[in-house]
Amino acid sequence: MKKISIEHLARVEGNGGVTATIDGNIVTDVKFIVNEGPRLIERLTIGKTPEEDVNLVPRICAICTLSHKYAAIRAMEKALDVKVPPKVTLLREFMHLGEMVESHSLHLFYLALPDYVGFPNAIAMASKFAFEVKIALEMKQFGNHIMKVMSGRTIHGENPVIGGFGKFPTRDELVWIKNRAIQFIPFVLKTVKLFAELDYPDVPEAETLYACCHPPHKKYGFAGDEIILSNGEIINAQAYKNLTNEFVVSHSYCKRSQYKGKPYSVGALARVNCLGERLEGEAQKMYKKYFNSRWTKNPLFNNAAQAMELLYAFERIPEVVNEAVQLPDPAIVPYKKKEGKGAGAVEAPRGTLFHYYEISQGLVSRSDLITPTAQNAEDIERYCAIAAQKLLDAGQENKIKDRMDLVVRSFDPCISCSVHMTQVKKASQDHWKEKLAELMTATAPVFVGMGTSEHSDDGAGLELASQLRRRGFKNVWLETELEDRTLADTNAGRPVIFLDAVDFGEAPGRITLIPLQTAAWNSVLSHRFLPLAAGRISLALMKNSFILGIQPASIQEGKKISEPVLQALEKILEHIKN
Amino acid sequence: MQKAKLKIGIYELTGCAGDALLIVDCEDELVNIFKAADIESFLMAKSDNNDGPLDVALVEGSVSTERELKELLDIRKRSKVLVAIGICAGLGGIQANCLQAADWEDHFKKIYGNVEMSITKPLPPKPIDAYVKVDFYLPGCPIGREQFLSTFTRMINGNPPELSRFPVCMECKWNENDCLLNKNVLCLGPLTAAGCGSVCINYHLPCVGCWGPYEEANNTAEYKLLVEKGFSRSHIQNKMANFSGTKIADFFAQLKGEKK
Numbered sequence: 073m074k075k076i077s078i079e080h081l082a083r084v085e086g087n088g089g090v091t092a093t094i095d096g097n098i099v100t101d102v103k104f105i106v107n108e109g110p111r112l113i114e115r116l117t118i119g120k121t122p123e124e125d126v127n128l129v130p131r132i133c134a135i136c137t138l139s140h141k142y143a144a145i146r147a148m149e150k151a152l153d154v155k156v157p158p159k160v161t162l163l164r165e166f167m168h169l170g171e172m173v174e175s176h177s178l179h180l181f182y183l184a185l186p187d188y189v190g191f192p193n194a195i196a197m198a199s200k201f202a203f204e205v206k207i208a209l210e211m212k213q214f215g216n217h218i219m220k221v222m223s224g225r226t227i228h229g230e231n232p233v234i235g236g237f238g239k240f241p242t243r244d245e246l247v248w249i250k251n252r253a254i255q256f257i258p259f260v261l262k263t264v265k266l267f268a269e270l271d272y273p274d275v276p277e278a279e280t281l282y283a284c285c286h287p288p289h290k291k292y293g294f295a296g297d298e299i300i301l302s303n304g305e306i307i308n309a310q311a312y313k314n315l316t317n318e319f320v321v322s323h324s325y326c327k328r329s330q331y332k333g334k335p336y337s338v339g340a341l342a343r344v345n346c347l348g349e350r351l352e353g354e355a356q357k358m359y360k361k362y363f364n365s366r367w368t369k370n371p372l373f374n375n376a377a378q379a380m381e382l383l384y385a386f387e388r389i390p391e392v393v394n395e396a397v398q399l400p401d402p403a404i405v406p407y408k409k410k411e412g413k414g415a416g417a418v419e420a421p422r423g424t425l426f427h428y429y430e431i432s433q434g435l436v437s438r439s440d441l442i443t444p445t446a447q448n449a450e451d452i453e454r455y456c457a458i459a460a461q462k463l464l465d466a467g468q469e470n471k472i473k474d475r476m477d478l479v480v481r482s483f484d485p486c487i488s489c490s491v492h493m494t495q496v497k498k499a500s501q502d503h504w505k506e507k508l509a510e511l512m513t514a515t516a517p518v519f520v521g522m523g524t525s526e527h528s529d530d531g532a533g534l535e536l537a538s539q540l541r542r543r544g545f546k547n548v549w550l551e552t553e554l555e556d557r558t559l560a561d562t563n564a565g566r567p568v569i570f571l572d573a574v575d576f577g578e579a580p581g582r583i584t585l586i587p588l589q590t591a592a593w594n595s596v597l598s599h600r601f602l603p604l605a606a607g608r609i610s611l612a613l614m615k616n617s618f619i620l621g622i623q624p625a626s627i628q629e630g631k632k633i634s635e636p637v638l639q640a641l642e643k644i645l646e647h648i649k650n
Numbered sequence: 651m652q653k654a655k656l657k658i659g660i661y662e663l664t665g666c667a668g669d670a671l672l673i674v675d676c677e678d679e680l681v682n683i684f685k686a687a688d689i690e691s692f693l694m695a696k697s698d699n700n701d702g703p704l705d706v707a708l709v710e711g712s713v714s715t716e717r718e719l720k721e722l723l724d725i726r727k728r729s730k731v732l733v734a735i736g737i738c739a740g741l742g743g744i745q746a747n748c749l750q751a752a753d754w755e756d757h758f759k760k761i762y763g764n765v766e767m768s769i770t771k772p773l774p775p776k777p778i779d780a781y782v783k784v785d786f787y788l789p790g791c792p793i794g795r796e797q798f799l800s801t802f803t804r805m806i807n808g809n810p811p812e813l814s815r816f817p818v819c820m821e822c823k824w825n826e827n828d829c830l831l832n833k834n835v836l837c838l839g840p841l842t843a844a845g846c847g848s849v850c851i852n853y854h855l856p857c858v859g860c861w862g863p864y865e866e867a868n869n870t871a872e873y874k875l876l877v878e879k880g881f882s883r884s885h886i887q888n889k890m891a892n893f894s895g896t897k898i899a900d901f902f903a904q905l906k907g908e909k910k
Contacts, residue, residue: 134668193696
């Protein structure tokens, strides 16, 4: 068994990695590992004033600094019942557009593009793409400039506060920004063309659910009091937990999210999928020209979606300035409330960000912060597994590492917000032993023998099941005995282990243990197991179901099981007994 | 004969990556930075990174896992000069402000539950000088652009960094701001290392102390002044601790002694 690891994913912000484990011709496991140390930010805000919280939480992430500030302020204002004047709302949107421009241009030209044009970094890329690198730099600088004007610094500026701003930009500063934004539009149009027409490989393609903030007034945008899903569902931001359902996994300091037991994606691609119809102006024309069904299922198109959003931002900035210069600068809105609770949602460049606070006696008594990368972690694993399995099936194992790198990076993960990067490993011969022992010690598993006794080694699963029965194991079933309710009724939180002959291209008698969820991305295994699991195994149980596979020598017609496979059965029984 | 270029590595331990990002944000100078020195390792900006001997290592972030500790020890071994960039590396950062180790463990359980982590073991966050010798410290959350560029230029010419040896209060006077303390606003300008250009006060907002404590600051005098102005002791202490990492612990210990 072999592991492909991307230990330190370069050109991402933070410290994380992906490990894919390969046994023969099957990808048995993919883990998105976050090594970034735990910082316990949610705890250290407790006992602080709402203002201190707003100073501290942007330090979660330097790139999304203003998104964190914005989300925290929205949550605090909800909790403390603070209503801000329109100019404040408008300029918050403005500062956030600056961050979007900065982050998207950094990701597109510096972090993502070098992969597609074959350079190790943007500086090296400058030899061939001198013009693009130069203008991209100016674009990023421009985003930074907006952030600096609005917040005081490019990173961790403190000007946005609960109730408004310490200081407003002058009319001259705003008008300069407006004119500069207009000058960029021709280049941004080329950027959309460049990234929408890139030759994205189709290897990681699979449907998913997308989620993003639902902006008011039928407009495109990056904040809202509701969340919209690509299936049309709307969730109130105050009930964000209905979407995120956070849980902890042992291989990451970044918590995970699933909606109704399934992974979902957030980010630019999610926003374009959910809200693309709302784009206006040139952005609408580009959306109509380039958006197609591949954008709904290929995470690599996140790059194209980010380019689309750059165009949206550059068209929106002049509008915001036109409105803002006509409004007076309001003083910071004071508040008296000392108790309350509230959630704030905004779209950080890489996806939906939630902050939730409870305030009691004027101090933070509880906080819950959910970052976009945490929500994307499950889909990052899933898409890496799909890509790895498809490449393995096509005999292109040497491409797996680079392709997984591409997939992870397309999510623009901001690992510092919790979360260095991908790895391919060959599983050891005995990797199944440890996992099986772990499953046996939890609660007695349910075993299902699979196969047919008419095709020699294909009877291995049935043989193993009957041996287990003979040795007094309960909850042992044969494939043919399964009725729709069997597993649901007997299972009660137990892991389900399917016993079967599995051709994973190794020496006869080799044993492997594959999570059913991973098998779902393998064309052969999925045809065999998914119809059986469908309707019988809940999505939650899917996570706790495994295939204990034995490499057959032959599945020709005949009743005799081969010697290596018989030995494998002995090995398994011995191991289970111990 | 042309002098050999310095070999420089930029590393990120646990933090917000803001100091590394600030270096990337030196847009106009970035190409020159890459030309003037051999940037051997810089994960945020490039994928062809080497782990060889270095003249200068710049390290951001606090040590928060066993793996990071191992990485840090290795970096120290490979480099002639080690510079802590930002307050996470220098002071432990905002994550080091749970002053008691027991509190940290309790906090960890409250967030992650009782899950046994299969990856690197977490450690209570500490500044890097808790484990290795640090030659120079650049304060800031994040570090400042002028301060970084001046330090970088001085180092490639074989000179030590030259840092501001005064508090934010001094820069604030140069900028002719009205003193917020006179308006009874809790401002940490007198206690905080300078270099930010008094940005918050320029925006009519109080200094939050994010560049970390100025070493010669008169903490006691400011503390007493704030108590006189009517701020609660716990609020003042929280404010002073937020960005001071482990380095404010001595002052609090002294304060506790005085109360008795």
